[in-house]
Amino acid sequence: MTQKVSPLAPSILTTTPPLDGVRIATAAAGIKYKGRTDLLVMCFDEPVSVAGVFTRSLCPSAPVDFCRRNLEGGKARVLVVNSGNANAFTGKKGSEAAELTAQAAARAVGCLPSEVFLASTGVIGEPLNASAFAHVLDGMVGEAQADRWESAARAIMTTDTYPKLTTRAVKIGDTDVAINGIAKGAGMIAPDMATMLSFICTDADIAPEVLQSLLSKSTGPTFNSITVDSDTSTSDTVLLFATGRSGAPRITEASDKRLRAFRKALESLMRELALQIVRDGEGATKLVEITVTGAASNRAAKRIAMSIANSPLVKTAVAGEDANWGRIVMAVGKAGEKALRDRLEIRFGDVRVAVHGERDPDYSEAAASEVMKRPEIPVKVDVGVGKGRATVWTCDLTREYVAINGDYRS
Amino acid sequence: MTQKVSPLAPSILTTTPPLDGVRIATAAAGIKYKGRTDLLVMCFDEPVSVAGVFTRSLCPSAPVDFCRRNLEGGKARVLVVNSGNANAFTGKKGSEAAELTAQAAARAVGCLPSEVFLASTGVIGEPLNASAFAHVLDGMVGEAQADRWESAARAIMTTDTYPKLTTRAVKIGDTDVAINGIAKGAGMIAPDMATMLSFICTDADIAPEVLQSLLSKSTGPTFNSITVDSDTSTSDTVLLFATGRSGAPRITEASDKRLRAFRKALESLMRELALQIVRDGEGATKLVEITVTGAASNRAAKRIAMSIANSPLVKTAVAGEDANWGRIVMAVGKAGEKALRDRLEIRFGDVRVAVHGERDPDYSEAAASEVMKRPEIPVKVDVGVGKGRATVWTCDLTREYVAINGDYRS
Numbered sequence: 001m002t003q004k005v006s007p008l009a010p011s012i013l014t015t016t017p018p019l020d021g022v023r024i025a026t027a028a029a030g031i032k033y034k035g036r037t038d039l040l041v042m043c044f045d046e047p048v049s050v051a052g053v054f055t056r057s058l059c060p061s062a063p064v065d066f067c068r069r070n071l072e073g074g075k076a077r078v079l080v081v082n083s084g085n086a087n088a089f090t091g092k093k094g095s096e097a098a099e100l101t102a103q104a105a106a107r108a109v110g111c112l113p114s115e116v117f118l119a120s121t122g123v124i125g126e127p128l129n130a131s132a133f134a135h136v137l138d139g140m141v142g143e144a145q146a147d148r149w150e151s152a153a154r155a156i157m158t159t160d161t162y163p164k165l166t167t168r169a170v171k172i173g174d175t176d177v178a179i180n181g182i183a184k185g186a187g188m189i190a191p192d193m194a195t196m197l198s199f200i201c202t203d204a205d206i207a208p209e210v211l212q213s214l215l216s217k218s219t220g221p222t223f224n225s226i227t228v229d230s231d232t233s234t235s236d237t238v239l240l241f242a243t244g245r246s247g248a249p250r251i252t253e254a255s256d257k258r259l260r261a262f263r264k265a266l267e268s269l270m271r272e273l274a275l276q277i278v279r280d281g282e283g284a285t286k287l288v289e290i291t292v293t294g295a296a297s298n299r300a301a302k303r304i305a306m307s308i309a310n311s312p313l314v315k316t317a318v319a320g321e322d323a324n325w326g327r328i329v330m331a332v333g334k335a336g337e338k339a340l341r342d343r344l345e346i347r348f349g350d351v352r353v354a355v356h357g358e359r360d361p362d363y364s365e366a367a368a369s370e371v372m373k374r375p376e377i378p379v380k381v382d383v384g385v386g387k388g389r390a391t392v393w394t395c396d397l398t399r400e401y402v403a404i405n406g407d408y409r410s
Numbered sequence: 411m412t413q414k415v416s417p418l419a420p421s422i423l424t425t426t427p428p429l430d431g432v433r434i435a436t437a438a439a440g441i442k443y444k445g446r447t448d449l450l451v452m453c454f455d456e457p458v459s460v461a462g463v464f465t466r467s468l469c470p471s472a473p474v475d476f477c478r479r480n481l482e483g484g485k486a487r488v489l490v491v492n493s494g495n496a497n498a499f500t501g502k503k504g505s506e507a508a509e510l511t512a513q514a515a516a517r518a519v520g521c522l523p524s525e526v527f528l529a530s531t532g533v534i535g536e537p538l539n540a541s542a543f544a545h546v547l548d549g550m551v552g553e554a555q556a557d558r559w560e561s562a563a564r565a566i567m568t569t570d571t572y573p574k575l576t577t578r579a580v581k582i583g584d585t586d587v588a589i590n591g592i593a594k595g596a597g598m599i600a601p602d603m604a605t606m607l608s609f610i611c612t613d614a615d616i617a618p619e620v621l622q623s624l625l626s627k628s629t630g631p632t633f634n635s636i637t638v639d640s641d642t643s644t645s646d647t648v649l650l651f652a653t654g655r656s657g658a659p660r661i662t663e664a665s666d667k668r669l670r671a672f673r674k675a676l677e678s679l680m681r682e683l684a685l686q687i688v689r690d691g692e693g694a695t696k697l698v699e700i701t702v703t704g705a706a707s708n709r710a711a712k713r714i715a716m717s718i719a720n721s722p723l724v725k726t727a728v729a730g731e732d733a734n735w736g737r738i739v740m741a742v743g744k745a746g747e748k749a750l751r752d753r754l755e756i757r758f759g760d761v762r763v764a765v766h767g768e769r770d771p772d773y774s775e776a777a778a779s780e781v782m783k784r785p786e787i788p789v790k791v792d793v794g795v796g797k798g799r800a801t802v803w804t805c806d807l808t809r810e811y812v813a814i815n816g817d818y819r820s
Contacts, residue, residue, distance in 0.1 A: 055743075056744075056746075057744055058742070058744075058746070058747075058748070058751070059740070059742055059749065059751045059754070086736075088736070088739070089739040089751065089764070089767060090768050091752060091766060091767040091768030092767075092768075094768070123736060124736025124737070124740060125735060125736040125739060125764065125768070126736075126769070127769070234740055234743050312807075312811070312815070316811070316812050317815065319812060320816025322816065325535060326496075326498070326533060326535035326536075327534070329498070329499040329534055329644065330469070330534060332468070332469055333465075333468050333644055334467055336466075336468070338468070339469065341468070341469045341470075341499065342501060344499070354499070356501060357499060357500075357501040358501030358502075358503065358504070358537070359537070397722075397812060398812060399809035399812045399813065401726070401812075402808060402809045402811075402812060403809065405722070405726035405727065405730070406727065406730025406732065
């Protein structure tokens with residue numbers, strides 16, 4: 001496993017301030033990793049509103065099953081996350097480990113197990129020995145502090161090369177509210193799913209069903225618009241908690257106009273976290289932004305964009321800094337959505353390489369190559385059918401990806 | 411581009427004998443490659459029955475459009491194939507190049523352009539200058555010989571590291587008939603499509619509509635059951651020609667019982683060619699046979715098998731000789747087909763690694779690792795739902811794949 005920080009990492013780590021009503025503790029429980037934290041507890045002093053989106057995998061992990069059940073209550077008091085072991089495909093032992101963790105956390109906080117939320121990330125199929133760390137939860141809850149968002153982001157890393165966190169400040173009515181979020185993910189990142197782990201908190205006061213609507217709608221153009229390797233985790237979880245401590249008015253309708261700025265800020269925060277994940281894509285050296293326009297619908301545009309983003313031949317060409325737009329044509333063709341070959345236009349950055357179904361007569365290989373040398377490459381494709389559009393993000397496919405994943409388990 | 415022969419190449423090149431009614435010529439036309447043949451002409455002395463299956467890409471190449479039109483006539487006199495340039499996404503110039511080639515071939519043979527079949531393989535998006543080689547077709551037709559199947563297979567190679575060809579002998583009624591086939595393909599090899607280039611000839615006497623039924627049915631479990639990189643070519647073409655020269659009785663009904671042995675032989679030949687393609691998968695060091703049983707239907711089984719076969723994380727684990735069955739679980743989960751997590755069974759070779767939704771308690775890591783070291787790895791997955799089953803073939807994903815595809819165009 002490489003320890004080198006991704007060349008696409010943000011140059012400055014965002015300082016994420018405390019958020020009213022949230023206290024954090026981390027610990028090195030030795031679940032798999034040595035010499036680093038692997039256990040995160042996020043405590044809410046009062047019951048908070050909670051919303052969640054999860055993997056669409058038909059073989060979800062035990063914590064995903066557990067959270068889905070508890071989400072029906074809409075209330076949370078504590079979140080427990082471990083890295084190093086996904087507690088996925090671990091059968092009855094897996095759900096027992098989740099229950100044991102939840103009971104220990106509930107005892108420590110003084111709440112019901114139905115107010116506990118769990119996530120696990122790491123190797124699939126290894127039994128998780130929860131008894132090895134459940135006893136430390138009590139102490140962690142006791143010493144949890146507000147000012148530990150960076151530590152939280154570090155404790156949930158697996159093959160990540162840097163911690164992922166950010167913050168937004170926005171108003172609801174006349175009141176300042178904040179949104180803080182952390183995320184993890186570098187491989188097994190796939191399209192059209194609630195992807196990876198992310199935990200977001202706000203001190204706004206928002207009813208659970210409104211919070212769920214906000215989260216579900218914001219997931220599509222953010223976490224569900226990124227792909228590293230087309231592989232979907234069994235453990236993908238995004239949870240959004242609202243503590244209500246800001247003093248802002250309680251919002252009980254998704255249509256409430258006072259949510260407008262909050263909605264934009266939430267989506268912007270989620271997009272930033274999603275892009276931080278792509279920037280840490282295993283082995284990545286290039287960030288690729290793919291915008292498809294002129295499709296039959298937005299949904300069709302997204303399918304075409306994801307077909308390009310997931311193509312190994314496109315991704316290896318990007319790694320080789322090769323302006324190989326023929327492979328873009330191939331990926332458009334295999335997407336299964338309507339595209340007019342003879343109206344297709346393809347641009348790398350501002351360089352139009354193809355127009356009217358063939359190579360642009362004015363196309364300069366030198367100019368296109370210049371774009372391919374950049375660390376961030378915009379690819380624009382118009383398929384000439386309608387008005388549908390979508391933007392997705394991916395990274396290149398390098399020898400390093402193969403090296404990282406050829407010996408992850410061992 | 412690597413020139414080293416794939417370590418999975420068949421140890422002996424099949425000697426493919428002449429087939430009555432078929433003459434072959436190849437030439438070095440310098441379309442892209444230097445110092446090797448890149449043009450193939452296959453002449454039929456009389457009009458022969460022809461059947462074809464093609465890419466489902468919505469951006470097909472000019473030769474694919476051309477063949478689709480001519481297939482309606484069901485008769486062929488000549489096949490012309492070039493390597494080095496796919497004549498795909500080449501707009502009006504592309505269809506003009508196809509027409510020009512067809513006219514030259516028709517003149518050389520003395521037939522109609524509607525009896526000419528074409529295929530092109532290589533770089534997408536570069537104009538194909540047909541006038542640079544059309545004039546040599548006349549000479550090639552004149553000097554074509556029956557005993558040149560290996561030369562034919564060599565002339566259509568691109569990133570292939572060895573020529574792909576084979577033969578079958580079978581009876582129709584009491585008469586011996588033969589089937590010869592060649593194929594090319596190493597990258598841009600994708601699931602559930604008429605994949606890559608393959609040209610198959612028989613001296614049986616079979617009506618075009620029967621030939622089409624035979625070919626279409628045999629494509630599903632052979633060429634459409636392999637994947638190298640999940641990427642689908644714009645140029646995929648399989649053509650089957652029947653010269654009728656064997657003296658065997660003419661077959662005009664697909665249900666004719668005399669076809670039974672022929673049908674099996676054809677499917678067996680197509681499977682052998684399909685496997686030769688996977689064995690030459692770009693950068694491949696392992697052949698992986700994935701069998702899914704217990705699915706809701708055969709179709710569901712194939713989707714699950716292809717989800718496993720196309721997973722970069724499964725393929726890199728195989729490259730690293732890592733018995734990482736957690737990634738098989740992941741790929742089953744993302745396939746979107748019904749699978750009972752708590753009944754899932756996974757085997758590498760004869761080693762059962764997972765049972766009843768968790769790690770097999772008797773599972774030996776050493777025994778599983780032993781299987782992963784082999785050049786050919788059988789993976790068996792039972793998803794515990796029904797009776798559907800499917801087998802597909804793929805190869806591992808290595809650094810070499812990335813290297814080959816990072817600089818193919820340049």
